[in-house]
Amino acid sequence: MIASSRNSLNFKTIVSKIFYLCFIMARLIEFDEEQAIQKAMEVFWKKGYAATSMRDLTDAMQINSSSLYNTIGDKHRLFVRCIKHYIKMRIDAVEQRYISFASPIQALESFIKDAADIITTEPNSCLCVKATFEIEGDDPEIQAIITSYDNFTHRFLKDLVEKAQSQHQIGQNENADTVADYLVSTFIGWYNSFILHQDRNKILNMADFIIRQLRC
Amino acid sequence: MIASSRNSLNFKTIVSKIFYLCFIMARLIEFDEEQAIQKAMEVFWKKGYAATSMRDLTDAMQINSSSLYNTIGDKHRLFVRCIKHYIKMRIDAVEQRYISFASPIQALESFIKDAADIITTEPNSCLCVKATFEIEGDDPEIQAIITSYDNFTHRFLKDLVEKAQSQHQIGQNENADTVADYLVSTFIGWYNSFILHQDRNKILNMADFIIRQLRC
DNA sequence: TTAATTTTGAAACGTTTGTTTTAAAATAAG
DNA sequence: CTTATTTTAAAACAAACGTTTCAAAATTAA
Known part of the structure; x- marks a missing residue:
């Protein structure tokens, strides 16, 4: 079991921390x-x-x-x-980059191309994906944190898909939830492909392919 | 380093094995x-x-x-x-199931639905995917074995896509290599999704979505 | 300065790790 | 049966593991 023996702050430690803050200044953390x-x-x-x-x-x-x-x-x-630190980094980057965008379809295309770029240029694959496959149900705390990050990405993409659909930039027949799920899934598969083949063009071709598929 | 200190058969062992086979029968492996x-x-x-x-x-x-x-x-x-044992199991299963099929598009659809079914019913995700993310470049021997398995699946799917295209069962505009890559990637993403959400319908919806996309 | 308190560095803790050794049990040819 | 050889089980191995202990260093209120 990965998720065993987690001794977090105990009562004694908490009490001494409170004392520390209220009354006494001793050595500071360096x-x-x-x-x-x-x-x-x-x-x-x-x-x-x-x-x-x-x-x-x-x-x-x-x-x-x-x-x-x-x-x-x-x-x-x-x-x-x-x-948590990793996820905060990722979410901050997305929120910074996508504060405003000309159109939903352009934002979607950018996101897909950014994903392809990150996957083919960073030295390691995604920490969360690695952790998900490593723990696989054996660590509820980690899994819950990663799932909520997954949900964030999902909501972000679903929102873009819905907007693009309502503005008639992509087909309206498909369920936005499913399209968002499918986009997230594909990105994760790209990590695997790039580890095995180290072939940037493979990933870029798939990115173009998805964008073409989305448009119809 | 994962891939360190691999003491395989040394000279002495090999010599004694040959002696064993040629001349002397001693205790048998139980x-x-x-x-x-x-x-x-x-x-x-x-x-x-x-x-x-x-x-x-x-x-x-x-x-x-x-x-x-x-x-x-x-x-x-x-x-x-x-x-190797795991891969042999998987390849044997595919070759048994797909010896003959009515049409390439039907074989493709079956393969996609089979993937969705395996992913949502087996107790663990794919051993090779887990290993790929765990080792990530630190174990060339394992990586080469998994890559060749990946190539097998890729060839199998590419072949079906090409046949389906030449028989006008699916669109002919897309590159069969890219479509095969993209199918493999998506399946791997499904493993991740199912670990995090344990939602069979998510996967089945994505399977239907892909089949619909393929047809146009 | 003294007293009170915390952080720090180094050493030590008992387990568990992957692997090897050793001697006994098993086997079969001569 | 003897001899030669191998496989087996149990114990032993050093190294590494995650974690804790403990005294010294650091800090500041009094």
Whole structure:
């Protein structure tokens, strides 16, 4: 079981934290937690959960394991933080890029091409996809977090599909939910294809193909 | 590195094997190797490579680790055997089911529906997809095996698409290579979707959607 | 400065890891 | 039966695992 032995903050720790905040100032935490999470995320992203050791993590984060356990918690708590950090990065990027767009169909096309580009240029595949296949039902907490990210992407795409349909930019016969599901599924398949074949053109051709299909 | 320390058969072992076959009959191997590989495969399939321990494997295979190392080799050799065994199962199933079919388009539709059915009814997702995301470039041997399986499926689908095109059962404008790539990608995305949402209807709707898209 | 408190670094903890060794059991030719 | 050889089971192996302990360093209110 991946999801075992998660000792989060206990009562004693919480009480001492409150005391710390209200009355007494002692030694301050030296390391930058955000930065450390970023480093840990990169390790998990490359190696996966089980294949990453605590030594790998503390080496990358440049902190001692006692500091890690004092602030963030055990390996699983850290993984949760890293997954959340990764998702926040991704959502922020999407929301920044798609604040406004000329038309829904153009936004859809951009999104598809962006996906193809990310998949064929980043050094690793998607941390969430890797985690999903690694845990596969054995870690409800991680799965719930990833599912909610999946839902975000789904809503985003479904919304664009509906708008494009109502503006007669794409066919109106298909169910927007299904089209959104199908787009998300395809992107995930692209990760797999690119790992196996390292063939950027394969992915770009599929992106063009999907865009053509959407238009009719 | 996943793919380290693979001590395969050394010279001494090979020589003694030859002696064994030519001259001397001693104690025979007791356990059924095929059966043991099947059991090991099931464990890897459920837990992944890194999260599976040698104790997990020898418990499932019901053999002692010394027997395992004597016959099959180390953990990585065993994983190779299990992946090959899995692929053989899959290829055999496809070749049995698709020896003959009324028409290319019907075969394509069947294949898509079969994929949807397998994905939504089997207890685990695809061993090869899990392995691909787990190793991601760190294990050339496993990756080559999985890639050749991917190529098999690709050729099978491309062949059907070409035949369906030449018989005017589907549109002839699209490149058969790209359509085959895109079908494979989509199936892999379905595994991800089903892990996260456990929603069979999502997958069936996407299967219907793809079939409709193919026809035009 | 003293007292109170926390973070830190290093070492240590008991398990579990993948793998090897060792000796006994099994087999069959001579 | 003896001899030669192999497979097996159990124990042992060092290394690595995730986690905890503990004393020293750091900090600041009093």
